[in-house]
Amino acid sequence: MTATLGSCFAQHIGRELKKRGYRWLEAEPPVAEFPQPYNEKFQYGMFSFRTGNIYTPRVLRQWLDWAVDGNPSAEFWYKGTQVIDPFRPTVQPDGFADGEECSNARKRTLRAIRDNVPKIDVLVFTLGQTEGWRNKASGWTYAICPGTHGGRFDADRHEFVNFGVSECLADMKQAVRQLRVLNPKIKLLLTVSPVPMVATASAQHVLLANARTKSVLRATAAALTEEADDIDYFPSYELITQPPFRAIFYEPNMRSVSRAGVDFVMDTFFSIYQGDGAAKSTLRAHAPPATMETRDAEAVFCDEIMLDAGIGG
Amino acid sequence: MPHEPFWPNPDATFDLRPFEKFAILGHARFDGFLRAQAELPRGDYSPSYLTRGMHMMAASAHMFPLAKAINVATGKPVLLLTQPLLARKPDWAPDGLDQAAWDAAANFLDGYAKNAGARFMPQPLKTVNDFCYTDPRFATGRRHPTGTLPTEDLGHMNVEYAKIVLDGIRGRSSKGRTAQARA
Numbered sequence: 304m305t306a307t308l309g310s311c312f313a314q315h316i317g318r319e320l321k322k323r324g325y326r327w328l329e330a331e332p333p334v335a336e337f338p339q340p341y342n343e344k345f346q347y348g349m350f351s352f353r354t355g356n357i358y359t360p361r362v363l364r365q366w367l368d369w370a371v372d373g374n375p376s377a378e379f380w381y382k383g384t385q386v387i388d389p390f391r392p393t394v395q396p397d398g399f400a401d402g403e404e405c406s407n408a409r410k411r412t413l414r415a416i417r418d419n420v421p422k423i424d425v426l427v428f429t430l431g432q433t434e435g436w437r438n439k440a441s442g443w444t445y446a447i448c449p450g451t452h453g454g455r456f457d458a459d460r461h462e463f464v465n466f467g468v469s470e471c472l473a474d475m476k477q478a479v480r481q482l483r484v485l486n487p488k489i490k491l492l493l494t495v496s497p498v499p500m501v502a503t504a505s506a507q508h509v510l511l512a513n514a515r516t517k518s519v520l521r522a523t524a525a526a527l528t529e530e531a532d533d534i535d536y537f538p539s540y541e542l543i544t545q546p547p548f549r550a551i552f553y554e555p556n557m558r559s560v561s562r563a564g565v566d567f568v569m570d571t572f573f574s575i576y577q578g579d580g581a582a583k584s585t586l587r588a589h590a591p592p593a594t595m596e597t598r599d600a601e602a603v604f605c606d607e608i609m610l611d612a613g614i615g616g
Numbered sequence: 617m618p619h620e621p622f623w624p625n626p627d628a629t630f631d632l633r634p635f636e637k638f639a640i641l642g643h644a645r646f647d648g649f650l651r652a653q654a655e656l657p658r659g660d661y662s663p664s665y666l667t668r669g670m671h672m673m674a675a676s677a678h679m680f681p682l683a684k685a686i687n688v689a690t691g692k693p694v695l696l697l698t699q700p701l702l703a704r705k706p707d708w709a710p711d712g713l714d715q716a717a718w719d720a721a722a723n724f725l726d727g728y729a730k731n732a733g734a735r736f737m738p739q740p741l742k743t744v745n746d747f748c749y750t751d752p753r754f755a756t757g758r759r760h761p762t763g764t765l766p767t768e769d770l771g772h773m774n775v776e777y778a779k780i781v782l783d784g785i786r787g788r789s790s791k792g793r794t795a796q797a798r799a
Contacts, residue, residue, distance in 0.1 A: 334666070336648035345665055399664055411659075
């Protein structure tokens with residue numbers, strides 16, 4: 304059984320696993336009698352657990368700490384009269400009815416993590432970001448900047464944080480420890496999202512910020528895979544971004560990965576792991592397809608796009 | 617004997633005036649509403665997700681605007697019936713349901729029906745097991761005339777089922793528009 308979590312690019316992996324008939328964990332299935340587009344708006348079937356996009360190792364660790372040790376945050380945000388979960392702000396279109404409903408839904412997801420991690424053979428986690436915002440008093444890290452989709456940014460209560468390699472590595476190691484508390488045999492397959500940042504809260508140009516973020520995440524993945532036999536790395540990032548591919552897998556907006564790019568990554572993924580989930584990746588020489596399809600990749604939902612000026616609500 | 621076309625002529629026109637009452641069948645499914653009502657007390661889904669889902673499905677069901685149009689045009693009673701439940705116990709109700717969930721789902725749809733000048737008539741209970749699936753003895757179990765459905769057809773019901781539904785419709789009209797189908 305394979306599970307997927309992580310940033311928006313991870314949605315492709317879960318979707319392809321399902322499409323190609325692999326055993327993909329859907330620990331929180333929707334009401335199947337409701338229309339699929341409705342369920343997708345509530346982000347059912349997007350990841351194995353209804354966590355929404357998990358961009359940073361810190362947020363992954365946070366979900367697992369809460370699931371294993373308890374004491375989850377009770378914080379919620381308002382967006383008008385709607386109640387928003389700061390740790391997965393877009394899973395409930397139009398928000399929760401009240402704080403209790405938000406809290407109960409969060410507890411359900413934590414229970415689903417506790418109950419279902421023992422069933423997982425391989426967890427595929429896509430690292431996406433190092434930038435985040437956290438509550439100064441509690442230390443909890445949010446999924447997105449307060450004020451972009453609910454809540455209100457308050458410099459006295461909230462702070463920007465840009466995690467470095469040592470923090471990301473420590474967070475990932477703690478996440479792995481918590482996973483193994485629930486399932487000592489679980490294997491981890493790491494990927495880094497090839498989707499570039501759309502904005503940065505650092506003082507750097509977004510190109511520099513993006514290079515820093517992806518470098519930190521790639522270094523974190525390298526350190527983990529070199530230390531442990533049961534943690535592997537799959538090069539989604541390299542297959543899209545590296546010079547031999549000449550950026551041909553990006554849409555004209557130079558951010559979204561094209562359908563051809565997703566297919567290329569996923570075909571490579573399955574050519575490596577088909578029938579051997581534990582194999583170390585030995586990337587075969589792949590030439591880009593001779594004819595590139597131009598149709599859009601299936602829509603993925605990225606909270607991060609809300610950080611772009613004028614889009615955030 | 618000439619073969620009747622499976623689909624009615626889309627250009628056909630009908631004179632509605634001679635009819636005493638109208639029944640619209642099969643334009644919506646009942647199982648989504650039933651399951652949502654059954655899930656509400658279980659706590660596995662947020663109430664917002666379930667209630668919005670029910671309203672979304674009802675708002676997009678064609679039978680309500682159709683009923684309203686017929687009611688406005690004729691002033692005659694209009695009954696709305698959903699497709700029969702599948703003839704197999706659903707996996708989300710392994711122990712069956714109680715009548716409270718059934719009544720709640722029926723009342724929910726009746727609220728929409730009333731707004732359209734119509735009434736909702738739930739599937740007759742004598743055709744239903746455990747308040748959640750059609751008794752398999754009513755399933756045709758045969759291939760659909762189009763030949764496109766699987767051999768084990770659990771969605772289409774037989775003549776016995778149709779007779780019970782028709783009796784329910786007749787019973788409704790004799791008891792008045794507010795009478796519930798207790799058949």
